[in-house]
Amino acid sequence: xxxxxxxxxxxPGEQPRLAAGSWxxxxxxxxxxxxxxxxxHTVRGRLPLTGKVLITEPxxxxxxxxxxxxxxxxxxxxxxxxxxxxxxxxxxxAFPEISFRSELLVWVPAGWRAVGRLQVKNIEHELACQLDLxxxxxxxxxxxxxxxxxxxxxxxxxxxxxxxxxxxxxIVMTCSFSLEPDM
Numbered sequence: 001x002x003x004x005x006x007x008x009x010x011x012p013g014e015q016p017r018l019a020a021g022s023w024x025x026x027x028x029x030x031x032x033x034x035x036x037x038x039x040x041h042t043v044r045g046r047l048p049l050t051g052k053v054l055i056t057e058p059x060x061x062x063x064x065x066x067x068x069x070x071x072x073x074x075x076x077x078x079x080x081x082x083x084x085x086x087x088x089x090x091x092x093x094a095f096p097e098i099s100f101r102s103e104l105l106v107w108v109p110a111g112w113r114a115v116g117r118l119q120v121k122n123i124e125h126e127l128a129c130q131l132d133l134x135x136x137x138x139x140x141x142x143x144x145x146x147x148x149x150x151x152x153x154x155x156x157x158x159x160x161x162x163x164x165x166x167x168x169x170x171i172v173m174t175c176s177f178s179l180e181p182d183m
Contacts (some may be wrong), residue, residue: 018055018133018146022182025051025066029147030177032068032098036156039166045075045084047098049177064102064114066175070095089160095121100175105131114150120158127152150175 030049035042047068055062071092073084085092102116112131117124134147154171156164 018053018179020055020057023053023055023179024182025049025053026178026180028178030175032066032173032175034174035172036170037168038164043075043080045073045081047073049175051177052182053179059105059107062102062105064105064116065099066177067097067099070098088162091121100127118152118154118158120154123158125154125158127154146179148175148177148179150177 027048027050030051032047032049033044034046035044037043047070049066049068051064051066053062053064069092070090071085073081073090073092075081075084084090087093090098097119099119100116101119102114104115106113106115110130112133113128114131115126115128118127119125129150129152132149132151134149151172151174154173156167156169156171159171160167
């Protein structure tokens with residue numbers, strides 16, 4: 001027997017998953033966060049997210065597309081924001097968007113995984129990420145809100161072709177996106 005919480009399907013002995021259908025990313029409650037080490041210091045930033053998710057049966061046929069505007073990067077430092085959106089890094093003038101397009105959604109013993117392509121500066125990179133569902137009712141601020149958190153690590157060379165001596169190669173990314181039924 002399947003029990004359904006609004007937007008979530010729960011089958012006995014299975015992990016929770018979104019109900020089949022079309023979903024949209026709520027940009028007011030969705031963002032991509034990054035952390036990078038530069039010259040021994042941690043730099044953190046955010047980019048707002050938009051996108052769509054289509055959940056199908058079987059689940060492996062589901063698709064998702066997330067997008068972030070490169071000119072919207074926010075680190076809390078206007079100088080650093082201009083540097084990151086400039087031609088040496090994200091080059092927001094030439095490449096206005098970073099996007100992720102899923103090609104496969106699967107459940108493995110460690111949890112949900114999405115496999116797809118991350119496009120940065122018009123170059124696609126294969127990427128797998130871990131997905132965690134924040135179920136309705138676990139957030140007191142909005143019991144109907146469904147939040148998905150995706151985590152991955154990207155290579156800093158995907159963001160800049162310049163050699164930056166103190167820039168670590170790994171950039172940790174976390175996307176937190178709130179889904180609403182797309183009516």
